[in-house]
Amino acid sequence: xxxxxxxxxxxxxxxxxxxxxxxxxxxxxxWNIRDHIDRADISVFVHRGAGDLAPENxxxxxxxxxxxxxxxxxxxxxxxxxxxxxxxxxxxxxxRRILPDAPEELRNKRLEDLTWEEAQQLDIGAFRGEEFxxxxxxxxxxxxxxxxxxxxxxxxxxxxxxxxxxxxxxTEGLHDRIILATGRYQDVVEWKxxxxxxxxxxxxxxxxxxxxVGPVIEQLKKDKFACVDRMQIHVHFNEDGTxxxxxxxxxxxxxxxxxxxxxxxxxxxxWDLHAAETVDHxxxxxxxxAAGFGTDRPDVCFEAMKxxxxxxxx
Numbered sequence: 001x002x003x004x005x006x007x008x009x010x011x012x013x014x015x016x017x018x019x020x021x022x023x024x025x026x027x028x029x030x031w032n033i034r035d036h037i038d039r040a041d042i043s044v045f046v047h048r049g050a051g052d053l054a055p056e057n058x059x060x061x062x063x064x065x066x067x068x069x070x071x072x073x074x075x076x077x078x079x080x081x082x083x084x085x086x087x088x089x090x091x092x093x094x095x096r097r098i099l100p101d102a103p104e105e106l107r108n109k110r111l112e113d114l115t116w117e118e119a120q121q122l123d124i125g126a127f128r129g130e131e132f133x134x135x136x137x138x139x140x141x142x143x144x145x146x147x148x149x150x151x152x153x154x155x156x157x158x159x160x161x162x163x164x165x166x167x168x169x170x171t172e173g174l175h176d177r178i179i180l181a182t183g184r185y186q187d188v189v190e191w192k193x194x195x196x197x198x199x200x201x202x203x204x205x206x207x208x209x210x211x212x213v214g215p216v217i218e219q220l221k222k223d224k225f226a227c228v229d230r231m232q233i234h235v236h237f238n239e240d241g242t243x244x245x246x247x248x249x250x251x252x253x254x255x256x257x258x259x260x261x262x263x264x265x266x267x268x269x270x271w272d273l274h275a276a277e278t279v280d281h282x283x284x285x286x287x288x289x290a291a292g293f294g295t296d297r298p299d300v301c302f303e304a305m306k307x308x309x310x311x312x313x314x
Contacts, residue, residue, distance in 0.1 A: 029251045029289030031258040036291070039309045042071040043265060043292035044301050045156050045181075045201075045232070048091055049075045051296040052274055055125040055132040057089040062146060066153050070302040076156040076181065076294075079140060079167070086116035087140035087162065087170060090124075098124050111137070112161055140170055147174055156181050156201065159191075168194040179230065185220070192227045199229040203294075207236035207271040209244040217253055225261050232294050234271035237281060247288055254289030269294030279304035 033042065049061030057077055065075040078091040088111065092098060096107045099122065111119060116139070125135030147153050158181040159167070168191075171178055175198040180191045188200035204216050213233060220228065233253075236244040243250070254266050268290040270281045277297040282304035285293065295301040 026284075026287065027247050027251050028287045029258075030255050031289050031291075033286050033289075033291055034309055034312050034314055039071060039305055039314070042305055043230075043267065044071045044073050044298055045179075045267065045269075045292070045294045046073055046075050046298045047269075047294060047296045049077060049089075051298055053297070053299065055128050055135045057091055057138070058125060058132075058135040059138050059142060059146065060135070062143065062155070065298065066150070068298055068302065071305055073298055073302075074154045074156050074179070076158055077143060078158045078160050079162050080111045080160045081162060081166075082111060082114055082116045082119055084115045085166075086119075087167065088116065088119060089138045089140070089143065090119075091158075091160070093160075095122070098122075098127055100127055140167075144171060144174060147177060151177075153177065154179065158182065159187060164191050164194050167191075171195070181232070185216075185223075185228075188227045200227050201230040201232060201267075202228050203232040203234065205234035205245065205271065207234055207244060210246055210249045213245045213253075214249065221256075225257075225264060228264060230265040230267065230292070231257070232267040232269055234269050234294070235285065236271045237273065250288045254291075258289065258291070265291045267292040267294055270296075273297075277301075279307055283308050 046065045048056035049058060050056070050064045054061040054064045062075045062077070065073045077089045079087055080090050081087055090111045094108055094110050095102060099107055119137045122137060123134060124137055125132035143155060147155060154177045156179045157167075168175070175195045178195070179199040179201050180188065180195070181201040181203055182188060183203050185202055188202050191198065192200055202220075205213050233245065233250070235250070238244060250268070257264055257266050266289070268285040268288065270277055270285065273281065274296050277295070277300045279300060282293060282301050286308055293301050
């Protein structure tokens with residue numbers, strides 16, 4: 001073998017060893033989900049009902065998530081108020097994405113601009129494919145009926161345009177099975193005033209870095225995390241394998257909360273990956289101290305937890 005080939009081979013070995021050592025030395029939190037939570041009890045909050053696996057914010061997506069087995073799947077729904085005061089499930093600020101072929105005037109409207117009767121005429125499933133065609137916007141009343149059909153069901157409500165007094169009245173008797181989700185801390189405080197039995201989840205990040213999430217965490221520390229029962233930090237995975245917020249920031253933050261506020265469930269969510277989500281993303285988030293997850297792909301998340309616990313003999 002020539003010297004150049006020998007040198008190249010030696011360099012390859014060194015690089016492989018460095019990569020291996022780097023993987024082995026990845027930062028990990030002191031707190032680990034496997035030591036504290038049974039796999040069947042892991043909270044997995046599924047974005048917009050069933051993530052990317054069913055029409056978003058539709059009743060079949062809720063039933064799909066409630067029917068998942070392996071962890072504790074909870075569908076997230078987004079609640080807005082129609083022009084005539086009906087609380088209903090819809091995410092976007094207008095209809096442009098959901099109704100790509102509708103007249104421009106309608107596409108620019110919001111759910112808040114339509115009456116409930118008008119909203120019921122819309123097909124919110126067809127944009128996802130022929131198999132989802134015909135799905136209708138669902139009212140909060142319908143969701144509550146579905147909750148009452150099974151005492152084990154829970155729902156995560158992300159509030160978009162809602163009067164909290166009305167929301168509390170229409171969900172009376174179900175507050176202990178409703179988690180209010182919001183990116184506005186004051187919303188959590190106001191909701192707990194009218195529904196103290198309900199959990200409040202404060203989400204943050206949207207893929208932002210330490211400079212975005214850090215000040216929010218510092219303010220929560222000053223407020224001693226008042227009214228926050230659960231938190232969700234959105235984590236962006238960069239192409240080079242790093243994360244935003246950084247792994248160091250996440251580990252330090254989650255270990256601090258686990259140590260000082262053990263009753264708070266801190267979730268991590270791989271942000272804006274969708275079809276690119278892998279089991280390794282969730283395993284890495286577990287190593288960083290996640291006590292639960294938000295997800296667009298509950299099937300991937302559930303499989304990741306199955307593998308993660310089996311690797312530890314649990």
